[in-house]
Amino acid sequence: MKKIAVVGTGYVGLVTGTCFAETGNNVTCVDIDERKVEQMRQGVVPIYEPHLDVIFERNIKANRIKFTTNLEEAVEEAEIIFLALPTPPGEDGSADLSYVLGVAETLGKIIKEYKVIVDKSTVPVGTAELVTEAVAKHANVPFAVVSNPEFLREGFAVDDFLNPDRVVIGTEDEKAKQIMTELYKPFIRDGHPLIIMDEKSAELTKYAANSFLATKITFMNEISNFCEKVGADVDMVRKGIGSDSRIGHKFLYPGIGFGGSCFPKDVSALLKSGKAVDYHFEIIDAVLRVNEGQKTSTVDKLVSYYGDLSGYTFALWGLAFKPDTDDIREAPALYIIEKLLQQRAKIKAYDPEAMENVKALLGDKIEFVDNQYDALEGAEALLIATEWGAFRNPDFDKMKELLATPTIFDGRNIFELDRMETEGFYYSSMGRKTIVPRPVTKEA
């Protein structure tokens, strides 16, 4: 059993804290958001993340996890302090380290014995040195700073944390190596590697992983755009290349671009880090440019189909940046909405989990409805921006009744082309042929 403090209880901090409690440790979570801390004290998980509520409740009951707004109280007994703080993009695209360095400086003032300070936030190469300097400004006890990047995905966060593909630990402090190895032992029982390296390599591993995955998606989006021009089917190409084990099937799904709180910001931050040392990442630069256009490519298709969009009402299924989350940070749906509003089109939107977050952002600029079918009533066409499970097998007859015309623009390729053909929809998707319903002819 280890005593742990987790500073910042967002998607990463809360999952980290809960999963370490689940493996028998004693965890105190700290956040400056009083409302959030109060909610958690009442046993409420403040974010939507599948399966988190079950282990959260279990560990509160077992007294292994508690919540506070008081940093000093939280770190007093803790041997390991995790920083799971935001590192949002600054105005120039580089990572804003003010949260991390601010807390590091405060830690220097309050730690009274050896602590392992672990950076779990995604931070640029060299941040461990900055954290060390910030803590050392006031600390008069020994401490170690460890880089321990997090690779969990929203929507699968608990499973990714409990069964990681790998754990990366960046430190050259022998005592910290031993403490971190003991802490992570329960998570690597299945033979997944715990890779110990220097701090800088650990920090870069995180950016390299996210940028590689964003590149893989973007490459496929370009292949998909090309498929549309030449009449090839991206689904076939995806299966064809994914079967090569050197390429693999994962992250080859074309769509309306990558979003979320990580890929866009981390890819931009890597580009910025390169610039700082006079290195221009050509590929990363192109990935960001292609993704910009991809996010609103569906609106371009609407314009070429309808011409002027003013006065048209469109149904929008999906607001979250991907299914199984309420997170709307950098969600492609928001870019689609912005562009449609610029064109004076009206939008009726539905998302199973993310509507409250979008309401807080957009107010009554668009209409929000209570279920996926209400969005269709009187709408000219349906736009699909997120591939939620509930959208995959809908009542097509009801859809045809409700829509003004049976027309779908699918940014996530959730329907089979054959099915769209038999159901009689006009169906435009990504990198596949457009299905145009055959005119009804009278039988002879």
Ligand SMILES: NC(=O)c1ccc[n+]([C@@H]2O[C@H](COP(=O)([O-])OP(=O)(O)OC[C@H]3O[C@@H](n4cnc5c(N)ncnc54)[C@H](O)[C@@H]3O)[C@@H](O)[C@H]2O)c1
């Ligand atoms: N979200 C993900 O899927 C994911 C995955 C891997 C890595 N990361 C990285 O982890 C870091 C955190 O991301 P997140 O998505 O959990 O962020 P988040 O915004 O969901 O959570 C951050 C939390 O920190 C709190 N906070 C801010 N200042 C604080 C302070 N001074 N003291 C205590 N708490 C404070 C906020 O109130 C918030 O609850 C980022 O660097 C991110 O890039 C995120």
Ligand SMILES: O=c1ccn([C@@H]2O[C@H](COP(=O)(O)OP(=O)(O)O[C@H]3O[C@H](CO)[C@@H](O)[C@H](O)[C@H]3O)[C@@H](O)[C@H]2O)c(=O)[nH]1
């Ligand atoms: O084949 C694919 C796979 C994903 N996406 C899009 O890519 C974005 C990111 O998806 P995903 O990676 O599943 O979600 P995140 O929760 O943002 O997770 C990423 O970002 C996290 C934060 O750094 C990392 O920890 C994870 O390893 C990394 O996958 C989403 O908009 C997806 O729609 C595609 O368009 N096609």
